[in-house]
Amino acid sequence: MKPRSAALCTFRKQLAFVALALACISGAMATELTILSEEWPPITFSNNKVPDGMAVEVVNAIQARLGNPQAIAIVPFARAYSLLLSTPNIMLFTIGRSDEREKLMTLLGPIAIAKTQVFTRKGNAARLIAQGDAIHKLPISTYRHSIFAKTAEIQGFTAIELAATPQITANMLMRGRVEMWVDGSLAIPAILKEAGYSIDDVEPVMTLDSLELYLAFSPGTNSQTINAWEKTLRDMKQDGTFGRIHQKWLGREPVPLETRRLGLSPR
Secondary structure, eight states: OOHHHHHHHHHHHHHHHHHHHHHHHHHHHHTOOEEEEOSBTTTBEEETTEEESHHHHHHHHHHHHHTOOOOEEEOOHHHHHHHHHHSSSEEEEEEEOOHHHHTTSEEEEEEEEEEEEEEEETTOHHHHHTTGGGGGGSOEEEETTOHHHHHHHHTTOOOEEEESSHHHHHHHHHTTSOSEEEEETTTHHHHHHHTTOOGGGEEEEEEEEEEEEEEEEOTTOOHHHHHHHHHHHHHHHHHTHHHHHHHHHHTTSOOOOOOEEEESOOO
């Protein structure tokens, strides 16, 4: 080959390499995962504007193993849920599992198990329970787009008052705007504390169901991304990392050691 031809060949190879590199960078940017969560302590919350909590620590551990430095954004749940349903490559945690949600997203977990519980102000439970089925007509608060709102509806409650955050719904109960408040058992003590109250200021009325909590990936999220997260979560459950994080935050609550992927099949 003549020197000029060899140089031209080398130049073309370099161009091809640059084009391939640019394509890879573009593809990585296009599939970068946006990670969202909410104020739902002790599972997820802001600690001096830094995401913290049991599920945050699990997600951070997965990210560390995957070499993913993407920051977690703590945003109102209603906004995050809307993005989850409408935008590819969104991961929102934690999400309560339901048949309806399995048709809308890909769920990975569980990472915790909570009870959906109804609470009232201290001293009111006996009076409310004595009303029998009429209790379902009394006003009850929970937060917008939460699994707790849907569960209360399924269980027959008809006067469901919705607000933007769990803390607002707790205040609605304590200020007498509603008779009852429904949320997840794991978060209730911390939500009350943030709202300026104590678990001693309320008492349980009833338990509606048991609730598994998952990481949720939006429709259209890259399959390789979800596969990597699934494998890493499974590895963490098998090597004890997950169990240690769970016990640190949730004490003697049951540790979900099985790893399942439910819902939509990723593209």
